Amino acid sequence: MSEDNRITIKDIAKETGLSIATVSRILSGKGQHNGDTVKRVLNVAEQLGYVKNTAAVDLVKRQSHVIAVIVSNTKSNFSSSIITAIENQAAANDLDVFILYADNNDSSSQSRAIRTVIERAVKGIILVSLELNEHVKSILADTTIPSIFLSTAVKDQSFPYVTSDNYQMGYKATEFLIKKGHRSIGLIGIPQHGSISDRIRGYEQCLHDYQIPFNDKHIQIGDCLYEDGSNALTKFENKLPITAAICASDVVAIGMMNSVKDAGYKVPDDLSLISFDGTELVDYVRPAITSVTQSFYNMGIEGVNYLLNDATIKMKYLPFKIIERQSTQKLI
Structure with missing residues (x-):
């Protein structure tokens, strides 16, 4: 039996003496198979408790x-x-x-x-x-x-x-700010792992293409949470080494906007903000947040x-x- 006591296609294949591919096709209802073979696979699947005794024929x-x-x-x-x-x-x-x-x-x-x-x-x-x-x-x-x-x-x-496309979103958000004259651009609340981290690659590549030096201190890794934004200024030692920030989500942008205001700075006078997502939240706050709006x-x-x-x-x-x-x- 497979790990975690789960009955899998491999277990059924072993019990019936058939290939994994054949069992998979039968359970998926694909291809032409001998009637007795199909019946044998379905019977074994049910006997072994494949998908916890759910009738395999219903799934097929x-x-x-x-x-x-x-x-x-x-x-x-x-x-x-x-x-x-x-x-x-x-x-x-x-x-x-x-x-x-x-x-x-x-x-x-x-x-x-x-x-x-x-x-x-x-x-x-x-x-x-x-x-x-x-x-x-x-x-x-x-x-x-x-x-x-x-x-x-x-x-x-x-x-x-x-x-x-996370890479392209990271690139285009950075390019948008560069074309507005910004050269010190932060990236706030981005996870370091998973496909979303491709936004970091897009950010870095855009800086390179526009011949702007990369500063790893301008990147703050996070989990797209409000706290990532509200704590961002503290991690910058309550100073603003950047003129613009790309925030991993709308809630990160709102968190950063609040912390910037509490520190006596203003958005966008002292810091421009752009967020990923573009949900309804960006219009609920003032100033309303510029966003990379996705087709959710x-x-x-x-x-x-x-x-x-x-x-x-x-x-x-x-x-x-x-x-x-x-x-x-x-x-x-």
Whole structure:
């Protein structure tokens, strides 16, 4: 039996004497197979408790009208647009949605959420802004349930995904500020690992292309949280060594804006701010925040459509745009 006492396709293949590929195709309802062979695989799957005794034939026929959504529990609001789109598109196609949350930095939390899902006959799984390690991905890969990642790029393309191009967003945000005359630009609250860290590469490359010296002290690693922004000035020893900051999320920008104000500085007079995401929060504060606005709602639509149409896409980057508001200004 596999680790964690999970019954996998490999276990069924071993018991039946068939190849893993053949078992996988039978459980997925693909290809032409001898009737006795199909019956043997389904019987063994049920006897071994594959997907916790859920009838394998139900999974093969994909009769379920439920989509499972596993969402990162990071304290940010960007996922709300994705979830709203998923719920709307699911309802339009007579599907139900149930939502679970998992810790983006805790593989145990992620594996529990995935096992909870695969113990049920769901039509498909949508994972929102989750970075999985190899062990957790192997749990997901062992199922016959189709899945897709949103707002995350899977580096090895082992799963399909729809997201924004983090490298390009990092580059364009930096270029936007450079064209406004800024040369000392900070990057605040960006995670050091995962696909989102590509924003750092885009930032560095843009500085290089415009022949601006890179200063690693201008980068503050974080988790896209409000606290990353509210603590940023303290990490700069309550001084402003930069004239502009690119914030990892809207809530990071709001946190930094508040800390800058508390220290007696002004946005954008003393510090220009631009944030990633561009959710409704950027218009709730004053000055309103310039943002790299992503197509979150469309990500949710794409995720449901993928499961409905059994599409074959591997990766898709949706467009983003920079919307200028009150938090940035051109240096004189």
